[in-house]
Amino acid sequence: MDGSTRGPAEVSPVKRTDDTELSDERDPLVDAVDADADTDVDPDERAITGRACEEPVATDGGTAASEFDAVADASLTDTERRRQWVEESLLAPARIVWDDWRARTGLVIVSLYLLMGTVGPLVVAKPSTNQGPLLVGAFRSLSYPLGTTLSGTSILSQIVHATPSMLIMIASGAVFTVVLGTTLGTLAGYKGGRIDSALMTVSDVMMTIPGLPLTIVLAAALQIEGNPAVIGVLITVNAWAGLARAIRSQVLTLRDAEYVEASRIMGMDTSTIVVGDIVPNLMPYITMNFVQQARAVIFGSVGLYFLGVLPYNNVNWGVMMNAAVNRAGATSSVAAFHWLLLPMVTIIVLGLGLTLLAQGADRIFNPRVRARHAETVGGGDGEDDSTATTGGL
Amino acid sequence: MSYILKRLGRSALTVFVVVSASFGLVRLLPGGPLDYLRAQMIQQGGGDLSAAEINRRIAAQTNIAVDEPVYVQYVDYMTSIVQGDFGRSIWYEEPVASVIGPAIPWTVFLTASALFLTFTVGVSLGAFMAYKEGSTFDVTSTGVGLVLNSTPSYVVALLLIAFLGYQFQLFPTGGRYASELTPGLNVPFLASVLYHGMLPILSMAVVGFGGWALSMRGNSIRVLGEDYLRVARLRGLPTRRIAIRYVARNAILPMYTGLMIAIGTVFGGAVIIENIFAYPGVGFYLIQAINARDYPLMMGGFILITVAMVVGITIADLTYGWLDPRASGGESREAY
Numbered sequence: 001m002d003g004s005t006r007g008p009a010e011v012s013p014v015k016r017t018d019d020t021e022l023s024d025e026r027d028p029l030v031d032a033v034d035a036d037a038d039t040d041v042d043p044d045e046r047a048i049t050g051r052a053c054e055e056p057v058a059t060d061g062g063t064a065a066s067e068f069d070a071v072a073d074a075s076l077t078d079t080e081r082r083r084q085w086v087e088e089s090l091l092a093p094a095r096i097v098w099d100d101w102r103a104r105t106g107l108v109i110v111s112l113y114l115l116m117g118t119v120g121p122l123v124v125a126k127p128s129t130n131q132g133p134l135l136v137g138a139f140r141s142l143s144y145p146l147g148t149t150l151s152g153t154s155i156l157s158q159i160v161h162a163t164p165s166m167l168i169m170i171a172s173g174a175v176f177t178v179v180l181g182t183t184l185g186t187l188a189g190y191k192g193g194r195i196d197s198a199l200m201t202v203s204d205v206m207m208t209i210p211g212l213p214l215t216i217v218l219a220a221a222l223q224i225e226g227n228p229a230v231i232g233v234l235i236t237v238n239a240w241a242g243l244a245r246a247i248r249s250q251v252l253t254l255r256d257a258e259y260v261e262a263s264r265i266m267g268m269d270t271s272t273i274v275v276g277d278i279v280p281n282l283m284p285y286i287t288m289n290f291v292q293q294a295r296a297v298i299f300g301s302v303g304l305y306f307l308g309v310l311p312y313n314n315v316n317w318g319v320m321m322n323a324a325v326n327r328a329g330a331t332s333s334v335a336a337f338h339w340l341l342l343p344m345v346t347i348i349v350l351g352l353g354l355t356l357l358a359q360g361a362d363r364i365f366n367p368r369v370r371a372r373h374a375e376t377v378g379g380g381d382g383e384d385d386s387t388a389t390t391g392g393l
Numbered sequence: 394m395s396y397i398l399k400r401l402g403r404s405a406l407t408v409f410v411v412v413s414a415s416f417g418l419v420r421l422l423p424g425g426p427l428d429y430l431r432a433q434m435i436q437q438g439g440g441d442l443s444a445a446e447i448n449r450r451i452a453a454q455t456n457i458a459v460d461e462p463v464y465v466q467y468v469d470y471m472t473s474i475v476q477g478d479f480g481r482s483i484w485y486e487e488p489v490a491s492v493i494g495p496a497i498p499w500t501v502f503l504t505a506s507a508l509f510l511t512f513t514v515g516v517s518l519g520a521f522m523a524y525k526e527g528s529t530f531d532v533t534s535t536g537v538g539l540v541l542n543s544t545p546s547y548v549v550a551l552l553l554i555a556f557l558g559y560q561f562q563l564f565p566t567g568g569r570y571a572s573e574l575t576p577g578l579n580v581p582f583l584a585s586v587l588y589h590g591m592l593p594i595l596s597m598a599v600v601g602f603g604g605w606a607l608s609m610r611g612n613s614i615r616v617l618g619e620d621y622l623r624v625a626r627l628r629g630l631p632t633r634r635i636a637i638r639y640v641a642r643n644a645i646l647p648m649y650t651g652l653m654i655a656i657g658t659v660f661g662g663a664v665i666i667e668n669i670f671a672y673p674g675v676g677f678y679l680i681q682a683i684n685a686r687d688y689p690l691m692m693g694g695f696i697l698i699t700v701a702m703v704v705g706i707t708i709a710d711l712t713y714g715w716l717d718p719r720a721s722g723g724e725s726r727e728a729y
Contacts, residue, residue: 102539201403201406204403204407205403205406205407205410207653207654207657207706208404208407208657208699208702208703208706209407209411209657209699209702210657210660210661210698210699210702211657211658211661212661212662212664212665213660213661213664213676213679213694213695213698213699214695216664216679216680216683216695217415217418217683217691217692217695218418220683220691221418221419221688242654242657295543299545300661302545303545303547303662303665304665306547306665307664307665307668307680308684309680309683309684321551325551331551331554331555331558331559331566332555332559334560337555340551340555344548344551344552347545347548348540348543348544348548351543351544351545352539352540352543354543355539355542355543356539359539
């Protein structure tokens with residue numbers, strides 16, 4: 001003990017607890033020592049050795065009997081922990097999205113399209129022929145803000161009423177690809193061995209089949225109906241293969257990480273390890289791919305509708321383009337060009353929104369960017385984010 | 394060596410699967426192509442044709458002898474495909490191979506030029522953007538790249554054909570070369586081929602290089618932050634060597650898988666582009682076949698597009714194994 005060299009005022013509470021193991025009240029031997037000390041040592045000296053004058057045992061609160069029971073000064077209550085979780089997993093991402101103009105623009109654009117798909121059809125009149133004069137240009141009249149087609153249909157109402165089925169198509173295609181690709185990719189990458197080579201052979205074969213021609217041939221041979229959900233799956237019929245391959249190679253780098261190995265040694269079953277240890281690490285990649293697949297579905301479906309090789313039972317951006325080119329010769333006639341241009345602008349803007357959102361998703365999960373924003377949250381575990389220091393180079 | 398063999402085997406398997414699937418699609422689907430052909434022939438013959446005669450004609454067109462058992466039909470179909478016999482086109486009344494065969498080089502010409510153009514331009518631009526990170530050039534190019542990356546190739550094609558083709562009459566709006574020229578290795582012909590291919594290639598290339606540039610930029614910035622690059626700098630290696638050997642190599646490698654997927658996208662996109670520019674490549678015939686319900690031509694076109702793509706991807710994959718030695722080894726991981 002260095003107690004003898006210190007003045008009484010400098011004795012810290014921590015030092016006092018050092019002595020508590022000697023002064024357990026329930027220990028008769030210690031009681032004896034205490035009693036001994038009471039007689040021999042004067043009050044000042046006793047203070048130096050860490051004992052209070054009045055009470056035989058002096059700990060922080062007087063309750064902890066051993067140093068294993070001592071609790072850190074800054075303990076977290078459940079509420080605080082919950083608040084920190086909210087800050088780290090909800091507020092920080094939201095702040096990242098909102099701070100980054102790209103992610104913000106993407107979010108706004110995609111929300112507008114979602115609004116157009118849900119509320120739009122209720123507000124805008126259903127498209128029908130002879131709604132107005134034929135081939136009115138865009139921005140010429142208030143009743144047909146985007147002009148009319150060769151048969152007098154309002155282009156605005158066509159575009160708006162095409163949105164719901166497009167959104168269904170996009171969602172079904174993207175969900176199909178991401179779920180199948182992630183499942184097979186993680187399984188192949190984590191399991192390895194025969195399962196890996198079997199799954200990868202299948203996905204290699206699927207990957208080398210050109211997607212759009214395959215869709216065209218399937219649509220022609222299967223005589224499917226124009227259900228948008230089915231079309232969405234059909235468009236991305238082999239896109240899962242590329243994703244599965246990419247996910248697999250990411251899993252290969254994760255499968256030998258220490259924490260995964262630890263889970264394995266602890267005897268956790270494969271599904272728990274995959275869901276708990278591996279997939280969370282892939283989330284950025286998966287989210288990004290979801291958005292990119294959504295974009296691919298739009299581009300592919302509109303392209304094929306434009307060629308007139310997919311069945312449809314509702315008006316559609318691609319069908320509009322097809323009609324504009326084939327019925328009005330929109331590529332060569334100035335009068336009908338807006339009919340072709342407006343659906344194209346619709347697609348590009350949505351595509352841009354999704355691209356920006358994909359980049360935003362990348363930033364949310366990027367530890368460097370996260371770190372920068374977690375610091376502004378305050379009170380978080382700063383140690384986790386030390387990678388930020390390498391961000392400068 | 395065994396890697397190469399394995400890779401080639403996989404490519405052969407792909408072709409085999411696609412051809413088998415095409416047999417399945419044509420033959421086995423109820424109400425599918427075969428039933429349609431039969432109905433059409435009965436209609437055309439006005440009831441004069443006997444069942445045997447119809448079967449004989451179907452066999453001539455699709456390589457499928459309907460009255461044989463399925464496995465015999467399958468073997469016959471596969472053998473004739475291997476021999477290069479894809480059946481007879483209903484629309485052109487010619488063998489499918491002689492309709493589509495001459496179209497293949499044109500499609501390959503379009504797609505390969507577009508891929509080469511996007512990849513080289515995109516990669517160089519992306520690397521440059523990464524070195525100038527944060528500058529006006531970087532910000533502008535990122536913006537332009539984003540917009541281009543969000544544009545489908547057919548939109549660019551339609552805009553190009555509307556403005557440069559019809560409006561300003563600068564480029565032809567269809568065909569592979571001027572019809573009065575004789576094909577061969579002469580300058581006017583090659584110039585005409587380039588002239589006619591310019592807009593299709595451009596429309597596929599323009600939308601592509603934005604994406605390449607952005608991912609190259611991201612990869613380069615990531616590599617620039619790696620420890621081994623710091624070491625290389627501390628060793629005092631010349632900047633040029635660092636840029637090419639360390640940054641470029643390691644930034645391009647992860648994009649190689651993307652290149653393989655891009656081959657697929659470009660081949661798929663070419664189907665739409667060829668139709669917009671009325672460019673008689675494989676995709677052009679594929680769509681014609683579908684509109685005319687010419688099933689032998691459709692399946693032939695699909696098989697040939699797949700074969701072309703498989704060849705392209707195999708080449709890309711083999712060069713990847715050569716660029717990155719890790720790819721060709723390492724199948725000896727422990728299985729869990």
